[in-house]
Amino acid sequence: MSDPVDTLVRGTLVNVHTGCLEDGAVAIDDGEIVALAERPAERIIDAGYVTPGLVDAHMHVESSMVTLPEYGDAVLPRGVTSVVHDPHEIANVLGEAGVRAVVEDASKTPLKARFTVPSSVPASSLQDAGATLSAETVATLLDLDRVVALGEVMDIPGLLAGDDEVHAKIAAARDRGLTVDGHMPGVDGAALHEAARHLDTDHESITLAEARARADLGIRVYLREGSSSRNLADLLSLVDAVDSRRLSLCTDDREVVDVVDRGGVDFAVRKAIEEGADPVDVVQMATLNTAESYGLPFGRIAPGAPADLVLLDDLESWTVAHVMVDGELDPTGTDRPGTTNLATDTVDFDPVAGSDLSITAPDVTGDTVSVRVIDAVGGLQTDAMAADVSVDAGALVPAVDEDIVSLAVIERHGRNGGIGRGFVHGLGLRRGAIGSTVAHDAHNCVVAGADPDSMARVANHLRDVGGGIAAFDPDAAEMAVLPLPVAGLMSDEPIETVYEGYERVETLATDLGLVDSGLMELSFLALEVIPTYRLTNRGLVDVEAGEHVDVVRS
């Protein structure tokens, strides 16, 4: 033990095991923490504070529209050294092969990606997704290296009803000693108690009461600070109300703009401290607590752990000076060959004409037809509404003046699954069209527009570029597009390029009248498991009834 170690880091250590701040030193050799004491060293680094590298307890990298290595490059300098990634969107497009490919992508970045195996693919039988993950396939994937859990179990009704497939997936995880993540938005009462028998974690609490109810039942509560769901401020007082050892921080979904401008789970850390939480509690919630949830060997500063460290100038403001992964200082993956093993040829449908996206008028008398309309009320929610639309040349015409535009969902996985057509209220579009192949969870091609020809232009353009997000202004004949050729969900370009592309599309869409967050809202209009009305490639869905309904009211 008299040989010098390769690195010694001095500073105030955030000891997440004891919950104490201590002036000290971390001795590192060959990537491993070998002592918490002064040692002769080849390299000495003085830091203000030293914490374990942050771990994002639950996230989908697809939401950031970049590959895992690109995401790593973006968040590593911010102190995020690990993410627990649920490749739910990839799995809906590419199935087992997609999950295997993204797990392989983890070897291309110093970011320690760990994976949960998506448990709920497809979301329902009311839409054609790209793939199905059976219980048997899930079991196979649970054996992969870097897999730490069964991904968020969404089919709570199936769970409670004793559905064989759901329970077989859970049993497969239990057999392997793996964690089972839950997804229990709004679940309460007896259903919550029953779900708690089977599920270990939940990140869907919106109110403090929901979070407390879960904690009381032994469910690990993840406080989420994403882009579409920002719950941290509402939930943070839970940290003082209960022993925080079983609370974690996660992002779930972070849009590319948020990642670049504000970061990943480091943003949640900074915000929690700003909101008044004790910094050591907060660091525990983003390190050790999550490590314990999944049995991860990092997320701590102790002999025997890998040297995954954040060196900070200041703890309270989370001012990062350096980041270390396995003893390597400020690692990047820039020299890597290619950023992904994921497929880039996943958008497969025949070119469409405007007439393919319109609804044929029923054989009725009168100038207008009463239709069911998806009311996009903001966020991910929709309401059901009814409206009258006019008829022109045998087709229903959206009431653009009343903020009702046409909506179409084109099956894009090469299954000849057809096109669903409907109307949506509340997007604000006054002309042109917007579209996306990011359309949770089946990720078909969703297009909304004031006229069918613009919609077809957008859909066909997305088809040509292999998927993405686009807006088309017919007045200027201008198309703005962010190509997302990786599974039709992500770019293989640098994150800055994606950021710019996203802003370009958003800017044009805003010109067209689209409301704030409208692109995000669009990507959820096809998610047939969230109330109230949604549109899939098979038609309009009444979610609460769990079945298709006609757009034209009888």
Place this chain on the structure above:
Amino acid sequence: MSDPVDTLVRGTLVNVHTGCLEDGAVAIDDGEIVALAERPAERIIDAGYVTPGLVDAHMHVESSMVTLPEYGDAVLPRGVTSVVHDPHEIANVLGEAGVRAVVEDASKTPLKARFTVPSSVPASSLQDAGATLSAETVATLLDLDRVVALGEVMDIPGLLAGDDEVHAKIAAARDRGLTVDGHMPGVDGAALHEAARHLDTDHESITLAEARARADLGIRVYLREGSSSRNLADLLSLVDAVDSRRLSLCTDDREVVDVVDRGGVDFAVRKAIEEGADPVDVVQMATLNTAESYGLPFGRIAPGAPADLVLLDDLESWTVAHVMVDGELDPTGTDRPGTTNLATDTVDFDPVAGSDLSITAPDVTGDTVSVRVIDAVGGLQTDAMAADVSVDAGALVPAVDEDIVSLAVIERHGRNGGIGRGFVHGLGLRRGAIGSTVAHDAHNCVVAGADPDSMARVANHLRDVGGGIAAFDPDAAEMAVLPLPVAGLMSDEPIETVYEGYERVETLATDLGLVDSGLMELSFLALEVIPTYRLTNRGLVDVEAGEHVDVVRS
């Protein structure tokens, strides 16, 4: 969920997940906690307080001289529903077969025994034990059901020196995702940091500073309250100094008298609360924290967990009203057929005569000979001393007036390993002899006495009864014996019988002059890995030198 559950327990719940006390109800069906809420129930039990069943984080049932089922019957009514049992003594006598047999014994008691596989059998090569557990055998045993860890790693010098066998055993545990228990008495400085790379737990802290040093390094600290080592009072303030999530309570060794009169780890719980620790912290240390250390599914009150509960009239005084295991109220194992699968024919040596136990005088002039003497200074410790003894009929004679008596260790595993002979100071014996086949760690037959004939009487009697503890008074020709035929370590009789037998031997030994705790001290005089002098069947050992030395000084 409208069917009535079989049991509802109402009371103030100690929620170890949240660290909160809550008035509530535990709904139980088919042995499992199914909700923490009121439910229609076939049986309703009102309790004052409800805690999870206690888990003893580290213990050796051999120390209590009863079988595991008998131990279970003794501690279950006190609220101990699980023990993590390291069958280190059994393994030294019976090897792999002994470990397998005691793991099978676990099925004969409602007590949830979990096991660690002894890592350090034999303790050294300076004595003949009954068995050796190779790294290969350890790996095989780690695969057994109910095994949760590699047992306390004692060979710290070997660990630090990179000994292949030690590291192979640790690697085998790591490969299986199992915990590695440590045993680090007095280890500090660089050695402690190095050991912390490999070992997860330690229960050998005696001072607060030692315990804090281990906690700072991420080692889980077990606060021990045993019979020979009672460290709780000295260590308890650690609970307030650090996050207590990684602290646990254990007993390590509890003598039968202590078990019957004061209990198992429940005694530690009671004592910690009496000493002023927060009761919820204390319950966490005896339940969830230990469950997390070993990945146990119990030790908590939550849906999905087995209904292992303690129903208390009062929490602060730990007044138990009922105990539940897997939903069964106040379970006992009394109807079981036989209490153990362990062997009962393990004491195998030829009968000895007094002359076999005396040391032949060297060929020297003068009336006395200078000899090395084991000084039993109290507790488990010994010092080295020198003394002059006289010669009679060609043999060395103990200086009984100076509290120096003869000591012999007879190999008893049928290996013809011979007899070691020496002297011991400080036992207080004025006449007769005492003996035991419980003689850590090799568990040969150790006999101390004022005259060789009494020693031979004791040894031969222990041989005849298959092992045990005995005292012989030559004046009254009275032999008191506690037969321990199970591996020569434990009785297969009820614990009350063992209690009485132990007291009978102790009473006679006290009459012979034996100091308090002298029987316990005797059982450690052959442990050749604790400083300073010890006697094995191969002769006197200078522990610090790690080698045999002559009794007669040259």
